[in-house]
Amino acid sequence: MHVSHHLANDPLTRNIVYPFANASFLARNPPLCIEGGDDVYVFDRRGKRYIDGQGGLWNVNAGHGRAExxxxxxxxxxxxxxxxxxxxxxxxxxxxxxxxxxxxxxxxxxxxxxxxxxxxxxxxxxxxxxxxxxxxxxxxxxxxxxxxxxxxxxxxxxxxxxxxxxxxxxxxxxxxxxxxxxxxxxxxxxxxxxxxxxxxxxxxxxxxxxxxxxxxxxxxxxxxxxxxxxxxxxxxxxxxxxxxxxxxxxxxxxxxxxxxxxxxxxxxxxxxxxxxxxxxxxxxxxxxxxxxxxxxxxxxxxxxxxxxxxxxxxxxxxxxxxxxxxxxxxxxxxxxxxxxxxxxxxxEDLPANAKEVGAYFLDRLKEMAVRHPNIGEVRGMGLMIGVELVADAETKQPFDLSERFGAKIWEICVAKGVLMRNLADTFIISPPLTLKKEHVDLVVDVFDQAISAVE
Ligand SMILES: Cc1ncc(COP(=O)(O)O)c(C=O)c1O
Known part of the structure; x- marks a missing residue:
């Protein structure tokens, strides 16, 4: 596979073997480089702010940059x-x-x-x-x-x-x-x-x-x-x-x-x-x-x-x-x-916050799912949530991943400042456990718009 010289020379991908990744794909689609973090937010190289809906890799539970x-x-x-x-x-x-x-x-x-x-x-x-x-x-x-x-x-x-x-x-x-x-x-x-x-x-x-x-x-x-x-x-x-x-x-x-x-x-x-x-x-x-x-x-x-x-x-x-x-x-x-x-x-009783804000998150996503025929299921517990996308909700037929249905939704969410993990067309939401309901509203609105745009 030939890739353009410019992209193949991107310092983000030139010398690293990335985990769970296809090197040819990454050479053409350099990863989003995160440079800063503050509680539930992270920032890219241009200073653009994102809600960290994936909590790093479901690990940044107390939030980014905690002084303590x-x-x-x-x-x-x-x-x-x-x-x-x-x-x-x-x-x-x-x-x-x-x-x-x-x-x-x-x-x-x-x-x-x-x-x-x-x-x-x-x-x-x-x-x-x-x-x-x-x-x-x-x-x-x-x-x-x-x-x-x-x-x-x-x-x-x-x-x-x-x-x-x-x-x-x-x-x-x-x-x-x-x-x-x-x-x-x-x-x-x-x-x-x-x-x-x-x-x-x-x-x-x-x-x-x-x-x-x-x-x-x-x-x-x-x-x-x-x-x-x-x-x-x-x-x-x-x-x-x-x-x-x-x-x-x-x-x-x-x-x-x-x-x-x-x-x-x-x-x-x-x-x-x-x-x-x-x-x-x-x-x-x-x-x-x-x-x-x-x-x-x-x-x-x-x-x-x-x-x-x-x-x-x-x-x-x-x-x-x-x-x-x-x-x-x-x-x-x-x-x-x-x-x-x-x-x-x-x-800060973060488990209690995960329970309360997670339940609200699930409710909001389930409300949203009613409007989208390509959402097969919304499920989760606490701040550990999955949204499974399907080509046909009736038969639960998954999308052919080459259609990039989830990938396109992911790109729009990123452009609108929301990071979530798209794993084979199931979106995984696992933010810091310090998340508040106002952040949930923002994530759901962006996700909703992104799905509509791709549908
Ligand atoms: C349940 C579970 N066990 C083990 C691991 C492996 O952990 P690590 O990636 O730190 O080696 C993971 C990683 O996501 C996990 O989700």
Missing amino acids: VKRAIVQQLDKLSFYSQFGNTATLPAAELAEVMCRMAEPEGMRRVFFSSGGSEAVEAAIKLARQYWRLSGHPERFKFISLRLAYHGVTLGALSLNGRTPYREQYEPLLPGFYQVESPYQYRNPFTADPLELGRLCADLLEREIIYQGPGSVAAFIAEPIQGAGGVIVPPPNFWPLVREVCDRHDVLLISDEVVTGFGRSGSLFGCRAFNVKPDIMTFAKGINSGYIPLGATMINERIAQAFETHDESEFSPHAFMHGNTYAGHPVACAAAIANLRIVEQ
């Missing part, structure tokens, strides 16, 4: 920019943050935290903790993992093997053995039933059938996002998670809640699993843990898992030692940012 977070970062840098958690050294911010997180996740029964640098790493650690837990408990044969179709758990080979979307997987196959996916409770698109509770029951049954088929004694854990995010904001029926917990208990399978997007308020509850009244055994975090000011991931384990790692054997290579960790595990600057960020989450 910046101050915590600078104070930590003034003291110490880095020291390692390896080889019997430690830093205080990680220990303090772990204490804060264990207090916040006390109702879920979480006891300890392992730190890393992002969501994929947090999931990777969860996989290894679960496998080692079963070895330490005398069941090394429990090594398999089950996840959901349409799941997104990250990009490292372990996390990728849990993902449930073919285009993300197929270029990198073969993936790890022992990883299986079952049907996701996707209310808008499933071949089973239109009744949500029946669907919740059925999908939990399918999980149980898979566990039995694999041999219940061979499954280490089931992992899922409380609300599937990158799969298109798929909110499960209310009975799904409680039934999943029952299925896992019946077969002694661990339950891992991937809270990388839902953690710390986005769903309208502090944690996604709390919204469904379920206590997992392991929880994974990143993104909203410090609103993206510095990369950070975390994996929490409950008392049951934590206890298995306790031993009288104090040798370095004891099977009870967790033989895993990145240089940046517990990075003091990232942890200091997280402590300041979580203080904002609690003091």
Whole structure:
């Protein structure tokens, strides 16, 4: 593919490999360069202002440029920019943050935290903790993992093997053995039933059938996002998670809640699993843990898992030692940012704001959908919203992506100062949790006009 010399030489695209992107497309359509941020707004190179309807990448929960977070970062840098958690050294911010997180996740029964640098790493650690837990408990044969179709758990080979979307997987196959996916409770698109509770029951049954088929004694854990995010904001029926917990208990399978997007308020509850009244055994975090000011991931384990790692054997290579960790595990600057960020989450009760403003957002979008035959479904929970566009609402036939229906709407929204993520013609709305109703009105008006223009 030939591209014009001028565009191929754009400094934004000349030397970088972008994530999840087609280099030829980007060479011809250079990305929008963001240079500034203030609360729910970001600014481009010309100073044009946008409402950040995607909250960075559903991670800037406390908003851009928060003075409290910046101050915590600078104070930590003034003291110490880095020291390692390896080889019997430690830093205080990680220990303090772990204490804060264990207090916040006390109702879920979480006891300890392992730190890393992002969501994929947090999931990777969860996989290894679960496998080692079963070895330490005398069941090394429990090594398999089950996840959901349409799941997104990250990009490292372990996390990728849990993902449930073919285009993300197929270029990198073969993936790890022992990883299986079952049907996701996707209310808008499933071949089973239109009744949500029946669907919740059925999908939990399918999980149980898979566990039995694999041999219940061979499954280490089931992992899922409380609300599937990158799969298109798929909110499960209310009975799904409680039934999943029952299925896992019946077969002694661990339950891992991937809270990388839902953690710390986005769903309208502090944690996604709390919204469904379920206590997992392991929880994974990143993104909203410090609103993206510095990369950070975390994996929490409950008392049951934590206890298995306790031993009288104090040798370095004891099977009870967790033989895993990145240089940046517990990075003091990232942890200091997280402590300041979580203080904002609690003091400003951002989960409550996400719940209230999210409900208003959903109402306004549903009102708008009535006027647009190409909106198949508006769905979401808290400030995690999906708007699925379809060529035919009657048959739910998706658009051929080469028609660029969603892409054209996206371009108009950007021109009018609204950023949302268009993922295969589902618009994902995930703004900072500080969003107000007046911002919602603005986003909905622009979205409405953009859809009308393209229709
Ligand atoms: C639920 C979930 N888990 C894990 C990840 C991976 O996180 P990261 O991109 O920080 O590696 C993501 C990223 O979007 C996610 O949505």
